[in-house]
Each structure stands twice: as C-alpha cells, then as structure tokens.
Amino acid sequence: MNEYEEIFLCKTPQKTSMLSGAQFVRDMIEGHPQTCYELFRMDKETFMNLCDHLKRHENLQDTRFVTVEEAVAMFLLIVGHNVRMRVVADRFQHSTETVARHFKEVRRALCRLGKILICPNNMTNEVSSYVASNPKYFPWFKDCIGAIDGTHISAWVPADRQTSFRGRKTVITQNVMCACNFDMMFTFVYAGWEGTANDARVFLDALTRPEVNFPWPSEGKYYVVDSGYPCVSGFLPPYRGERYHLQEYRGRRNQPIRPDFQY
Incomplete structure (x- = not known):
C-alpha cells in the first residue's frame, strides 16, 4: 500500500520550471533577433506571420495549455534541430503526449498551407x-x-x-x-x-x-x-x-x- 501510494497518489511534480513555454516563446520574440533566427530558422516577423496565417486559414487555435506560437515553436525546434520530443517537452513544460499531438497538428496545417502557397502566380504572357x-x-x-x-x-x-x-x-x-x-x-x-x-x-x-x-x-x-x-x-x-x-x-x-x- 505504501508503494502504491508513493507511485500513484503522492506524485512528485515534474514540470516545475519557472519559465513556461509561453514565456520562452515571448522571450525569443522580444529578445535579440539573431537568437530567434538561430532557434526557429526564421526571423521574428516571419515567425509571427506564419502563426497568424495558420490561425486565420488553417484553423489552428490557442488551447487551454498550448498557444499556436508555442506549437509552431515546438515544431520548428524538432524539425530544424532534430531535437528529441522529451527535450522539447522539458523546455516547454508539457508532456511528451502534448508535444507529439501538437507536432502532428502543425505538420498537417503546414501541408495544407503548402498547397495554397506553393503554386504558380504568373503563367501568362506577362514578362516578369x-x-x-x-x-x-x-x-x-x-x-x-x-x-x-x-x-x-x-x-x-x-x-x-x-x-x-x-x-x-x-x-x-x-x-x-x-x-x-x-x-x-x-x-x-x-x-x-x-x-x-x-x-x-x-x-x-x-x-x-x-x-x-x-x-x-x-x-x-x-x-x-x-x-x-x-x-x-x-x-x-x-x-x-x-x-x-x-x-x-x-x-x-x-x-x-x-x-x-x-x-
């Protein structure tokens, strides 16, 4: 009974960092532009435009625990730097299940967005x-x-x-x-x-x-x-x-x- 109580009833909190995922993203946006570029592989303006576009056209919305900016930041860190999800989960103070779920949502949204953005815009006789x-x-x-x-x-x-x-x-x-x-x-x-x-x-x-x-x-x-x-x-x-x-x-x-x- 004591072992059961220690494992399932008296759990020790794991995500106890003072810097939450939302605060981490906010620091990147408000901090030095080179830091944002090195982490997200894009500048601040491009990052914010991408998040706003996904909100407007791809129906990505802020949830109770994760904002769209956090979800996109987690996706960029995993893809751009080949960072493990456990490391990202610890950095953003979320569970690995939450990180994996939002990673898939952002990936699907970007694939839908790619079909809209990656298309010819001038196939007429006009000269560039x-x-x-x-x-x-x-x-x-x-x-x-x-x-x-x-x-x-x-x-x-x-x-x-x-x-x-x-x-x-x-x-x-x-x-x-x-x-x-x-x-x-x-x-x-x-x-x-x-x-x-x-x-x-x-x-x-x-x-x-x-x-x-x-x-x-x-x-x-x-x-x-x-x-x-x-x-x-x-x-x-x-x-x-x-x-x-x-x-x-x-x-x-x-x-x-x-x-x-x-x-």
Missing part, C-alpha cells in the same frame, strides 16, 4: 518585372518563367529501405525537385524520391503523373534547368560544350574572343 527591369536578363529571358533544380533533404526511413535513400555523401536523403520563379518563391515541390535517384528520373516522373499537377509553361514560355535534365519542349538546359561560368574564362587561352559578342 525582375527580368524586364534588368538589362542583364532582358530580353534574353523574357519568356522564362522560372528555374527547376533538385536538392537533397535529410530523410527518416525504415532500416530495410535506407540503402536506396543513402546518397553519394553517405547521408540518408530524399531527392526533392523544386521550381522557383524570379521572385524567389517556390511554385512547385515534388518530394519523396530516394536519394540515389537522379534528377532526370524525378523530373520525368513529375511530368508523367497527372495527379501531381505539374505547372506546365504556356505556349512560348519555358523553365531553365541544369545539364542533368533532358532538353524537351518548355525546358531549356545549357548547351553542351559551352562555357557559362566566369571561372571558365580565366587564363590566357580561355578569354572571350569578342567583348561585344551576343547570342
């Missing part, structure tokens, strides 16, 4: 203002609507599938193809492929799957891609054998032939 106002790019890229490239993002996969996800740097990653416009905004993201998959394979898979809804360029428009992608209609890779980077022109024999050469 960034290109039109820059003589370095106009008129050479007046029909270009963006660029496509692949990047490797760290992934968590079961042990029996880690071989296919282990890239050339021996790190377990997934190959993610992204499209970006001249406003430096993502217009398409295609994730899920193994780290060993090459960019061309991911590219062709995204183009041939109707359910992916790839934003095809309109007539006469195109994306710029690197040499790892095929040269097909609507996509412009570099010409084989041509020099494009400044370091390739260094040296006496590598200087340009004509200073006023134009394509």
Whole structure:
C-alpha cells in the first residue's frame, strides 16, 4: 500500500520550471533577433506571420495549455534541430503526449498551407518585372518563367529501405525537385524520391503523373534547368560544350574572343 501510494497518489511534480513555454516563446520574440533566427530558422516577423496565417486559414487555435506560437515553436525546434520530443517537452513544460499531438497538428496545417502557397502566380504572357527591369536578363529571358533544380533533404526511413535513400555523401536523403520563379518563391515541390535517384528520373516522373499537377509553361514560355535534365519542349538546359561560368574564362587561352559578342 505504501508503494502504491508513493507511485500513484503522492506524485512528485515534474514540470516545475519557472519559465513556461509561453514565456520562452515571448522571450525569443522580444529578445535579440539573431537568437530567434538561430532557434526557429526564421526571423521574428516571419515567425509571427506564419502563426497568424495558420490561425486565420488553417484553423489552428490557442488551447487551454498550448498557444499556436508555442506549437509552431515546438515544431520548428524538432524539425530544424532534430531535437528529441522529451527535450522539447522539458523546455516547454508539457508532456511528451502534448508535444507529439501538437507536432502532428502543425505538420498537417503546414501541408495544407503548402498547397495554397506553393503554386504558380504568373503563367501568362506577362514578362516578369525582375527580368524586364534588368538589362542583364532582358530580353534574353523574357519568356522564362522560372528555374527547376533538385536538392537533397535529410530523410527518416525504415532500416530495410535506407540503402536506396543513402546518397553519394553517405547521408540518408530524399531527392526533392523544386521550381522557383524570379521572385524567389517556390511554385512547385515534388518530394519523396530516394536519394540515389537522379534528377532526370524525378523530373520525368513529375511530368508523367497527372495527379501531381505539374505547372506546365504556356505556349512560348519555358523553365531553365541544369545539364542533368533532358532538353524537351518548355525546358531549356545549357548547351553542351559551352562555357557559362566566369571561372571558365580565366587564363590566357580561355578569354572571350569578342567583348561585344551576343547570342
């Protein structure tokens, strides 16, 4: 009976820190901007805008114990720094069950939000203002609507599938193809492929799957891609054998032939 009473009736409080999760987030917002950026991987204004957007459009609301700002902060710490949930639970003075539940809610809300934000905003015949106002790019890229490239993002996969996800740097990653416009905004993201998959394979898979809804360029428009992608209609890779980077022109024999050469 004494053992039962000590374990179940006379519990010793565990979360006894004077600094609650709400106070911790408030200190980050009101403190040095570099501290907020290092912890949350975004500045104060971006963090607050994200929280406000999730409140308005994704129906994330403050609960009795956890605010939206706390939930987003917990999510960013776990994802951005690979922090264990037990460590986050101790920092925010919540149970691991509460942290895990709000982590899933924020993840689902961000996935829904991504479908709204990551989309083309200019697929018409209008020339991008960034290109039109820059003589370095106009008129050479007046029909270009963006660029496509692949990047490797760290992934968590079961042990029996880690071989296919282990890239050339021996790190377990997934190959993610992204499209970006001249406003430096993502217009398409295609994730899920193994780290060993090459960019061309991911590219062709995204183009041939109707359910992916790839934003095809309109007539006469195109994306710029690197040499790892095929040269097909609507996509412009570099010409084989041509020099494009400044370091390739260094040296006496590598200087340009004509200073006023134009394509």
